[in-house]
Amino acid sequence: MFITGIFAVGFYIATIILIVGVAMKVMRYARTPSPLVIPTTPAPTTRGGVVLRMAREVFVFESLFKGNIWTWVLGILFHYGMLIALLRHLRYFTDPVWGWVSLMQWMGIYAGFAMLAGLAGLFIRRVFVDRIRYISSPSDYLILALLFFIAFSGMMMKYVSHTDIIAVKEFIRGVMTFHWSPMPTDIPVLIHFTLVITLMIIFPISKMIHAPGMFFSPTRNMVDNPREKRHVVRWVEERSQSPDQ
Amino acid sequence: MAKADYEIPGLSQYVPVPKLEPGKMEHSSPFIAKPEHNADLGFPGELVDDWHDKAIDKMGDLLKKYRSLQVFMDICVKCGACTDKCHYMLGTADPKNMPVARQDLMRSVYRRYFTWPGKHFPKLVGARDLTRDVLDEWYSYYHQCSECRRCSVYCPYGIDTAEITMAGREILAHVGMGQKYSNEIIGKVYKIGNNLGLPGPALENTLEGLAEDIEDETGIAVAMPMDKVGSEVLLITPSADFFAEPHVDGLMGYAKVFHEAGIDWTVSSYASEAANFGLFIGNYDNMEKIAKRIRKASIDLKVRRIVHGECGHAWRVAYSFWNTLAGPFDYLDSNYPVPQHICELTYDLLQAGKIKLDPSQNDDKVLTFHDSCNVARGSRMGDKPGGQFDIPRALIKAACNNYVDMARDTINEHTFCCGGGGGLLTDDLMELRVKGAMPRMQALNEVVESDKVTHVAAICAICKTQFAKTLPYYNMGMDMIISVHHLVGDALIMSDVPEDKEEEDEDEARAQD
Numbered sequence: 001m002f003i004t005g006i007f008a009v010g011f012y013i014a015t016i017i018l019i020v021g022v023a024m025k026v027m028r029y030a031r032t033p034s035p036l037v038i039p040t041t042p043a044p045t046t047r048g049g050v051v052l053r054m055a056r057e058v059f060v061f062e063s064l065f066k067g068n069i070w071t072w073v074l075g076i077l078f079h080y081g082m083l084i085a086l087l088r089h090l091r092y093f094t095d096p097v098w099g100w101v102s103l104m105q106w107m108g109i110y111a112g113f114a115m116l117a118g119l120a121g122l123f124i125r126r127v128f129v130d131r132i133r134y135i136s137s138p139s140d141y142l143i144l145a146l147l148f149f150i151a152f153s154g155m156m157m158k159y160v161s162h163t164d165i166i167a168v169k170e171f172i173r174g175v176m177t178f179h180w181s182p183m184p185t186d187i188p189v190l191i192h193f194t195l196v197i198t199l200m201i202i203f204p205i206s207k208m209i210h211a212p213g214m215f216f217s218p219t220r221n222m223v224d225n226p227r228e229k230r231h232v233v234r235w236v237e238e239r240s241q242s243p244d245q
Numbered sequence: 246m247a248k249a250d251y252e253i254p255g256l257s258q259y260v261p262v263p264k265l266e267p268g269k270m271e272h273s274s275p276f277i278a279k280p281e282h283n284a285d286l287g288f289p290g291e292l293v294d295d296w297h298d299k300a301i302d303k304m305g306d307l308l309k310k311y312r313s314l315q316v317f318m319d320i321c322v323k324c325g326a327c328t329d330k331c332h333y334m335l336g337t338a339d340p341k342n343m344p345v346a347r348q349d350l351m352r353s354v355y356r357r358y359f360t361w362p363g364k365h366f367p368k369l370v371g372a373r374d375l376t377r378d379v380l381d382e383w384y385s386y387y388h389q390c391s392e393c394r395r396c397s398v399y400c401p402y403g404i405d406t407a408e409i410t411m412a413g414r415e416i417l418a419h420v421g422m423g424q425k426y427s428n429e430i431i432g433k434v435y436k437i438g439n440n441l442g443l444p445g446p447a448l449e450n451t452l453e454g455l456a457e458d459i460e461d462e463t464g465i466a467v468a469m470p471m472d473k474v475g476s477e478v479l480l481i482t483p484s485a486d487f488f489a490e491p492h493v494d495g496l497m498g499y500a501k502v503f504h505e506a507g508i509d510w511t512v513s514s515y516a517s518e519a520a521n522f523g524l525f526i527g528n529y530d531n532m533e534k535i536a537k538r539i540r541k542a543s544i545d546l547k548v549r550r551i552v553h554g555e556c557g558h559a560w561r562v563a564y565s566f567w568n569t570l571a572g573p574f575d576y577l578d579s580n581y582p583v584p585q586h587i588c589e590l591t592y593d594l595l596q597a598g599k600i601k602l603d604p605s606q607n608d609d610k611v612l613t614f615h616d617s618c619n620v621a622r623g624s625r626m627g628d629k630p631g632g633q634f635d636i637p638r639a640l641i642k643a644a645c646n647n648y649v650d651m652a653r654d655t656i657n658e659h660t661f662c663c664g665g666g667g668g669l670l671t672d673d674l675m676e677l678r679v680k681g682a683m684p685r686m687q688a689l690n691e692v693v694e695s696d697k698v699t700h701v702a703a704i705c706a707i708c709k710t711q712f713a714k715t716l717p718y719y720n721m722g723m724d725m726i727i728s729v730h731h732l733v734g735d736a737l738i739m740s741d742v743p744e745d746k747e748e749e750d751e752d753e754a755r756a757q758d
């Protein structure tokens with residue numbers, strides 16, 4: 001029960017940090033104005049066009065595809081693997097399990113391997129391509145390792161140590177409803193949970209903030225219509241005008 | 246071939262991604278501005294004693310004012326997609342010319358002073374204190390970026406290193422480390438009206454001389470007026486168009502088009518400059534002040550339209566920023582876009598059949614087109630995205646029968662900067678300019694060899710000057726570079742050519758046969 005308590009409290013703290021941290025960053029991005037119209041052109045000339053452009057960036061990494069095909073392949077493997085794995089996890093949070101979540105359970109192993117392969121590839125790139133090694137700090141390697149071992153320990157739980165999944169679900173539901181129930185304590189589950197808590201805590205203060213942050217990128221989310229529509233932000237209007245004007 | 250005491254990159258079949266050579270360009274720095282040049286722009290004359298605190302304060306200020314800076318500082322994942330996209334990196338092999346590394350010069354300081362992990366675990370996240378060495382490094386490498394935005398095309402989040410460079414220069418200027426070239430020029434705009442310091446009377450003389458040249462050539466008296474109140478069009482064009490080669494032939498081309506279309510136009514002696522170096526130094530107030538001169542000129546001269554000559558960064562400022570900086574332009578004729586690019590104007594006239602071109606006039610040439618970075622990635626022409634690529638090409642093709650494009654990954658949005666943009670077109674950065682020109686020269690050289698291209702057309706004053714200067718370093722002739730409106734002007738069929746002139750021309754043609 002002691003271990004259960006530690007992890008339960010850990011999840012509460014991590015959840016608060018994650019939500020508050022991301023909210024604070026997003027609020028800061030939203031509040032910071034973009035005084036000039038700076039989309040990278042050619043850019044859409046309508047709002048709808050911008051939504052489509054952003055959707056292409058989010059779902060198919062359009063610019064990265066133009067930029068570097070290997071990073072694109074590895075990035076897609078990793079992110080889609082992670083997305084599917086994450087969605088699969090919904091079954092531990094919902095009771096009864098939603099139909100579409102049950103239907104996608106079979107994808108778990110493929111998603112897990114895609115994620116591991118993508119992350120391993122990205123790590124290798126970072127170590128062996130001199131340009132990428134040059135721009136990497138320790139945290140860049142550690143984040144990849146963290147995600148790798150989250151996926152790895154998760155797969156160990158399922159395929160090696162055969163962690164008691166029913167108990168895991170009860171623990172998670174218990175944390176969610178504040179009626180704790182004991183969690184399994186084999187090594188993979190301890191590692192998996194520790195790393196996930198770490199990830200949640202560093203998410204808002206690390207480069208992982210790119211996930212919400214990219215929606216605020218002015219070169220991608222601004223409409224190319226400066227001649228038709230005058231764009232003026234508050235700090236520009238509120239400046240004391242220089243005397244010769 | 247032009248000589249240099251540094252290694253000029255060789256041209257090969259493709260642009261190889263060089264092996265990194267750390268420190269290769271750390272000696273490259275432009276001259277620092279003199280105190281009076283800084284003062285003209287409202288900056289401290291020389292490095293202030295409390296530069297450290299001032300710089301950090303300014304960074305904090307910019308982080309609140311520019312979403313681009315705040316978001317870009319945070320969201321780079323160091324994926325490396327941009328690392329081989331910068332022409333300065335490709336030409337110099339210096340790792341700090343990789344776009345992400347250039348951003349990191351500032352990001353490392355941002356993390357140290359503005360983020361929790363950077364304050365507590367600097368080594369872990371690559372954070373560092375702002376020292377005098379760091380400041381000098383900023384000065385050096387933020388003047389090895391032409392603010393061309395090529396990196397932003399390939400970044401999964403559109404991180405535009407130009408925004409970081411501008412912020413870097415803005416911070417440097419605020420602690421007294423302005424750049425001589427840009428600041429001196431902005432001062433000239435305020436005092437005299439243009440970058441070159443060409444005063445009104447001299448400008449008027451020049452225009453008269455050019456009109457005479459056109460008359461000698463065509464037999465037609467084409468007006469080239471200055472400060473003519475009540476004209477329909479105010480032409481705002483880079484001052485290099487008034488006398489530099491090959492720019493001036495472009496200006497004569499505009500004049501012919503205006504004449505043939507019966508458009509009454511003028512230039513202004515007060516705002517005789519399209520260039521807006523306020524963009525280069527990243528300073529909003531100066532950019533606004535320069536833009537407002539144009540607004541004032543258009544009101545004083547009671548014009549109904551503003552047309553913009555061939556200039557790259559200036560077109561970005563005009564197209565993307567003027568409405569913000571100096572608008573609204575509701576006092577101008579709303580039937581035309583404000584501002585309108587000379588290429589748009591000529592293209593529309595051509596579409597409407599109001600002017601005609603005879604492409605056989607340029608049969609002695611094989612053309613290619615260099616997309617200028619600020620036009621390609623920071624603006625538009627026409628109604629459709631990508632008009633900035635199609636419209637100039639349509640003009641060239643209408644004016645010339647032989648046209649080929651350079652390699653696909655070096656044109657349109659992928660275009661390589663000429664190597665001289667962003668306030669770097671100064672002799673004290675010659676080594677950087679020559680090396681940075683390499684990727685563009687490589688693509689050009691390829692079509693010279695494969696398709697016998699004789700000329701490269703451009704629509705940017707900086708590109709034209711930079712090409713003329715760097716082509717010889719790569720064994721190509723400096724006169725290969727040509728203005729789009731030079732081609733247009735030569736091909737334009739002038740309807741009111743006097744008869745004796747026509748005969749004379751025919752005689753000449755016969756004599757040549």
Ligand code: HEM
Binds near residue numbers: 075123208211
């Ligand atoms: C809106 C959702 C997201 C989008 C569109 C997105 C997009 C991208 C892209 C385009 C890259 C660069 C390519 C690559 O290195 O893979 C990237 C990198 C990365 N993403 Fe995401 N991402 C998203 C969400 C997330 C989330 C939720 C996480 C972590 C929990 C994450 C973790 C990472 C990491 C660690 C990298 C760097 C990989 C490396 O070091 O090479 N991403 N992301």
Ligand code: SF4
Binds near residue numbers: 347389390395397662
């Ligand atoms: S904006 Fe252009 S010059 Fe500057 S880093 Fe990016 S690619 Fe290089």
Ligand code: SF4
Binds near residue numbers: 321
């Ligand atoms: S492409 Fe963008 S995210 Fe990737 S390293 Fe360069 S700046 Fe960072």
